[in-house]
Amino acid sequence: MKKNYSTLVNKKEITSIAIGGFDGMHIAHQKLFEKLDKNGAVVAIESGYTNITPKSFRQEYTNFPVYYYILENIRHLDGESFVKLLKEEFPNLKKIVVGFDFYFGKNRKYSAQNLLGLFKGEVVIIDEICNNNVAIHSRYIREFIKEGNIKKANCFLGREYKIAGAQVKGQGLGKTDFVPTINLIVEDFLLPNEGVYITKTILKDEEFNSITFLGHRVTTDGSYAIETHILNKNIEDFKGKVEIKFIDKLRENKKFNSFEELKNQINKDIAQAENYFNTNK
Numbered sequence: 001m002k003k004n005y006s007t008l009v010n011k012k013e014i015t016s017i018a019i020g021g022f023d024g025m026h027i028a029h030q031k032l033f034e035k036l037d038k039n040g041a042v043v044a045i046e047s048g049y050t051n052i053t054p055k056s057f058r059q060e061y062t063n064f065p066v067y068y069y070i071l072e073n074i075r076h077l078d079g080e081s082f083v084k085l086l087k088e089e090f091p092n093l094k095k096i097v098v099g100f101d102f103y104f105g106k107n108r109k110y111s112a113q114n115l116l117g118l119f120k121g122e123v124v125i126i127d128e129i130c131n132n133n134v135a136i137h138s139r140y141i142r143e144f145i146k147e148g149n150i151k152k153a154n155c156f157l158g159r160e161y162k163i164a165g166a167q168v169k170g171q172g173l174g175k176t177d178f179v180p181t182i183n184l185i186v187e188d189f190l191l192p193n194e195g196v197y198i199t200k201t202i203l204k205d206e207e208f209n210s211i212t213f214l215g216h217r218v219t220t221d222g223s224y225a226i227e228t229h230i231l232n233k234n235i236e237d238f239k240g241k242v243e244i245k246f247i248d249k250l251r252e253n254k255k256f257n258s259f260e261e262l263k264n265q266i267n268k269d270i271a272q273a274e275n276y277f278n279t280n281k
């Protein structure tokens with residue numbers, strides 16, 4: 001896990017910044033961060049639409065401190081005022097790093113190229129970063145997650161897609177009729193589509209191999225649930241924060257004619273997940 005800047009470093013010490021939305025903190029974003037010096041910082045402009053790394057979750061994926069600015073508060077600025085604001089915020093700023101498609105100011109009128117004339121310091125513009133000729137962008141990662149294409153999403157992220165939530169009470173059926181699961185409620189994060197996933201689950205900083213079901217429990221009460229079963233471990237009444245890292249999708253959600261059929265399928269899912277973990281140690 002990366003640093004947690006609960007108290008951010010003094011902005012006067014910052015000499016370089018990377019600017020953007022940075023939802024996902026994906027591979028291309030990390031390429032920008034590589035151009036920062038040791039007193040670098042990430043300036044994350046919050047659009048309100050971030051759902052891969054929502055709110056303050058971006059800090060987890062970089063060692064540089066992340067400063068958040070609300071897009072609504074700065075989108076009206078002209079080029080000079082935007083650069084002036086950056087200079088006021090970071091008085092010792094010497095270098096700005098942005099990508100080829102960075103636009104800012106009123107009506108996104110100003111481009112990365114305009115920064116070269118506006119900022120009296122070094123401006124680094126990163127060329128488009130691609131994976132197999134496809135540009136890496138958070139909008140594509142969102143599509144992959146939504147369609148359950150976790151492998152592709154992870155490939156663009158450069159890590160496993162992770163969501164966080166809080167434990168909630170389930171139907172109480174898992175333990176007796178199926179397998180025990182931790183049910184959770186997730187806010188802000190984009191959820192993969194309905195189905196069964198090979199996952200890792202983090203409980204109180206400890207990571208466990210797991211299998212996770214997301215979807216409407218069409219075989220039981222029909223309600224939407226996110227529930228994770230920790231493999232080969234008995235977890236008694238866990239309460240608190242739950243994090244889930246997605247590895248791959250196993251199958252779609254399905255309605256079974258009996259609890260017994262669902263239980264048989266769940267056992268098969270578990271065997272498949274175990275097989276994955278045994279062969280990918």
Ligand SMILES: Cc1cc2nc3c(=O)[nH]c(=O)nc-3n(C[C@H](O)[C@H](O)[C@H](O)COP(=O)(O)O)c2cc1C
Nearest residue numbers: 170171172173174181213217218219220253254269
């Ligand atoms: C690995 C796994 C796969 C599951 N697959 C399905 C499914 O395909 N269809 C379905 O209706 N419910 C499925 N469920 C959800 C069960 O219906 C659920 O675990 C059960 O209703 C118990 O819920 P509870 O934990 O709230 O008591 C699955 C659960 C797990 C753990």
Ligand SMILES: Nc1ncnc2c1ncn2[C@@H]1O[C@H](COP(=O)(O)OP(=O)(O)O)[C@@H](O)[C@H]1O
Nearest residue numbers: 020021022028098099101102128129136137138
């Ligand atoms: N594929 C990429 N190649 C180069 N730079 C990129 C790429 N994706 C984003 N950037 C840069 O990273 C910063 C954050 O961009 P942002 O718009 O938040 O990313 P995304 O396009 O993934 O949503 C911007 O300066 C942007 O120009």
